[in-house]
Amino acid sequence: xxxxxxxxxxxxxxxxxxxxxxxxxxxxxxxxxxxxxxxxxxxxxxxxxxxxxxxxxxxxxxxxxxxxxxxxxxxxxxxxxxxxxxxxxxxxxxxxxxxxxxxxxxxxxxxxxxxxxxxxxxxxxxxxxxxxxxxxxxxxxxxxxxxxxxxxxxxxxxxxxxxxxxxxxxxxxxxxxxxxxxxxxxxxxxxxxxxxxxxxxxxxxxxxxxxxxxxxxxxxxxxxxxxxxxxxxxxxxxxxxxxxxxxxxxxxxxxxxxxxxxxxxxxxxxxxxxxxxxxxxx
Amino acid sequence: xxxxxxxxxxxxxxxxxxxxxxxxxxxxxxxxxxxxxxxxxxxxxxxxxxxxxxxxxxxxxxxxxxxxxxxxxxxxxxxxxxxxxxxxxxxxxxxxxxxxxxxxxxxxxxxxxxxxxxxxxxxxxxxxxxxxxxxxxxxxxxxxxxxxxxxxxxxxxxxxxxxxxxxxxxxxxxxxxxxxxxxxxxxxxxxxxxxxxxxxxxxxxxxxxxxxxxxxxxxxxxxxxxxxxxxxxxxxxxxxxxxxxxxxxxxxxxxxxxxxxxxxxxxxxxxxxxxxxxxxxxxxxxxxxxxxxxxxxxxxxxxxxxxxxxxxxxxxxxxxxxxxxxxxxxxxxxxxxxxxxxxxxxxxxxxxxxxxxxxxxxx
Numbered sequence: 001x002x003x004x005x006x007x008x009x010x011x012x013x014x015x016x017x018x019x020x021x022x023x024x025x026x027x028x029x030x031x032x033x034x035x036x037x038x039x040x041x042x043x044x045x046x047x048x049x050x051x052x053x054x055x056x057x058x059x060x061x062x063x064x065x066x067x068x069x070x071x072x073x074x075x076x077x078x079x080x081x082x083x084x085x086x087x088x089x090x091x092x093x094x095x096x097x098x099x100x101x102x103x104x105x106x107x108x109x110x111x112x113x114x115x116x117x118x119x120x121x122x123x124x125x126x127x128x129x130x131x132x133x134x135x136x137x138x139x140x141x142x143x144x145x146x147x148x149x150x151x152x153x154x155x156x157x158x159x160x161x162x163x164x165x166x167x168x169x170x171x172x173x174x175x176x177x178x179x180x181x182x183x184x185x186x187x188x189x190x191x192x193x194x195x196x197x198x199x200x201x202x203x204x205x206x207x208x209x210x211x212x213x214x215x216x217x218x219x220x221x222x223x224x225x226x227x228x229x230x231x232x233x234x235x236x237x238x239x240x241x242x243x244x245x246x247x248x249x250x251x252x253x254x255x256x257x258x259x260x261x262x263x264x265x266x267x268x269x270x271x272x273x274x275x276x277x278x279x280x281x282x
Numbered sequence: 283x284x285x286x287x288x289x290x291x292x293x294x295x296x297x298x299x300x301x302x303x304x305x306x307x308x309x310x311x312x313x314x315x316x317x318x319x320x321x322x323x324x325x326x327x328x329x330x331x332x333x334x335x336x337x338x339x340x341x342x343x344x345x346x347x348x349x350x351x352x353x354x355x356x357x358x359x360x361x362x363x364x365x366x367x368x369x370x371x372x373x374x375x376x377x378x379x380x381x382x383x384x385x386x387x388x389x390x391x392x393x394x395x396x397x398x399x400x401x402x403x404x405x406x407x408x409x410x411x412x413x414x415x416x417x418x419x420x421x422x423x424x425x426x427x428x429x430x431x432x433x434x435x436x437x438x439x440x441x442x443x444x445x446x447x448x449x450x451x452x453x454x455x456x457x458x459x460x461x462x463x464x465x466x467x468x469x470x471x472x473x474x475x476x477x478x479x480x481x482x483x484x485x486x487x488x489x490x491x492x493x494x495x496x497x498x499x500x501x502x503x504x505x506x507x508x509x510x511x512x513x514x515x516x517x518x519x520x521x522x523x524x525x526x527x528x529x530x531x532x533x534x535x536x537x538x539x540x541x542x543x544x545x546x547x548x549x550x551x552x553x554x555x556x557x558x559x560x561x562x563x564x565x566x567x568x569x570x571x572x573x574x575x576x577x578x579x580x581x582x583x584x585x586x587x588x589x590x591x592x593x594x595x596x597x598x599x600x601x602x603x604x605x606x607x608x609x610x611x612x613x614x615x616x617x618x619x620x621x622x623x624x625x626x627x628x629x630x631x632x633x634x635x636x637x638x639x640x641x642x643x644x645x
Binding site for chain 2: 074120121122123124125127134135136149153156157158159162163166173178179181183185186188189190192193196197228232233234263264267268269270271273274275276277278279
């Protein structure tokens with residue numbers, strides 16, 4: 001399985017001034033990925049929100065949320081996906097349902113949404129803006145690989161990754177975007193360490209644009225267990241802010257061999273975990 | 283000679299070499315300048331020291347006590363309230379076994395040679411050869427070492443007027459052996475003993491059992507838990523620590539692997555970030571019976587309350603050798619930071635409902 005992750009710099013996001021321009025840019029990167037025979041591509045977190053922002057004259061964050069409507073963006077990506085043999089994670093978008101607004105992502109293949117995932121935990125800024133939380137995590141099998149989507153803030157909640165791993169996730173797609181000071185340590189404390197404690201692959205795509213007055217950052221990285229990465233650092237590929245498309249071959253045989261050297265999940269202590277009050281049945 | 287007989291012989295030998303009388307007599311001779319535990323301690327000015335030390339087999343219990351006192355003296359000089367010793371803090375005592383030094387040197391040299399040639403196969407080569415031998419030794423030394431360590435640290439805690447985590451030792455209960463460590467207060471009283479809950483492959487192979495319960499201990503300046511090494515590879519340990527009210531996690535380690543920063547990052551550092559607790563890591567390093575241990579002592583906190591925003595309050599400069607690292611911690615500030623956390627501290631009751639049953643297939 002060949003996976004790719006996209007990262008556009010702040011000035012590139014600034015140059016995108018119309019929804020059509022964003023769709024064109026997505027198309028451009030799909031073509032680049034196809035040339036490299038990529039099977040699955042992840043676009044940055046909040047790409048769908050950015051799309052909506054482009055058609056919204058009043059660009060304050062609260063206004064954007066109030067008018068959240070992801071349908072047009074999803075339709076555009078669905079249409080694009082029909083022209084390319086590639087699984088597309090279009091980043092995240094705000095999805096309204098009844099009076100609730102969710103940060104959501106999906107996996108789109110050949111014109112169809114094959115998997116949807118809502119963000120389960122909220123950042124402080126999302127809580128303050130009144131977002132709602134997803135309540136489940138589901139997997140989808142693509143080409144004999146089990147895939148899960150773990151979105152943005154959820155990378156900091158290990159219970160989400162653990163549940164996905166124990167459901168059998170082999171690849172996690174992770175569109176993200178962080179607010180505040182750019183801090184590499186924060187990103188390591190997210191998906192990097194989830195990969196190490198669950199030993200799946202992860203394809204993370206960072207948003208370096210802006211929504212309303214809020215600026216975001218995030219590096220795009222493809223992770224694997226330490227034991228199977230060349231530098232022993234858990235990175236198969238990373239943009240380092242220099243590359244707009246990173247690609248890596250995900251080799252499940254190598255992953256299993258790495259797990260045999262350091263098998264974290266085999267030593268889970270289920271009896272001990274019953275001490276976790278927070279997670280006991282209510 | 284049967285295995286049981288060897289075990290009994292070892293136990294008798296260790297009872298003789300590290301007798302409580304001998305320990306008490308030597309500690310009296312040391313004439314340590316008695317220090318009172320500072321009364322002005324509050325949640326905002328706690329000073330903790332973590333020991334990083336190299337294994338150095340000793341031929342007598344007195345030399346072992348001398349080594350410990352070196353770290354104690356430094357911690358007291360640094361005005362620490364709590365000192366933490368590393369995992370397997372008893373390995374040096376194997377030196378009292380007749381002929382051990384010679385055997386140790388041979389095995390270490392052999393392993394070092396293999397290490398240079400075939401890194402991956404080195405570990406298997408030695409563990410396969412030594413499993414049974416090590417189990418017998420561990421069972422034999424467990425009772426005398428536990429008694430000896432507890433007496434030594436009780437006396438040192440009282441004399442130095444400081445809280446001490448003993449580092450871990452082998453605890454034998456009935457016929458089962460555990461990796462466990464104890465906490466003593468400045469009056470020299472035992473506060474509690476915590477067994478390890480997640481084992482390494484090596485520990486499983488030599489028959490160590492795991493525990494399934496973690497206790498929290500209330501100290502005048504905050505609450506602590508004392509999991510051991512691999513326990514920090516699992517977020518669940520720190521989730522439970524937080525739920526049972528811990529402010530600090532004491533974590534002794536001794537990593538049976540070559541050091542890299544990335545391997546080290548799989549442990550306590552990310553756990554501290556996700557759980558918003560202080561992490562206090564002590565470490566044992568060096569060679570013994572052909573095994574190579576590495577690791578840095580470190581004191582960690584959530585990114586937001588560290589100067590460089592990197593989650594590190596203090597870190598040993600090297601993964602080998604002897605170091606004592608000390609830092610100030612502030613529980614009040616930790617609580618305030620939890621209130622401000624951007625990416626942690628959210629709850630989702632619907633997702634979390636029956637999480638254990640849904641995730642771990644436990645009914």
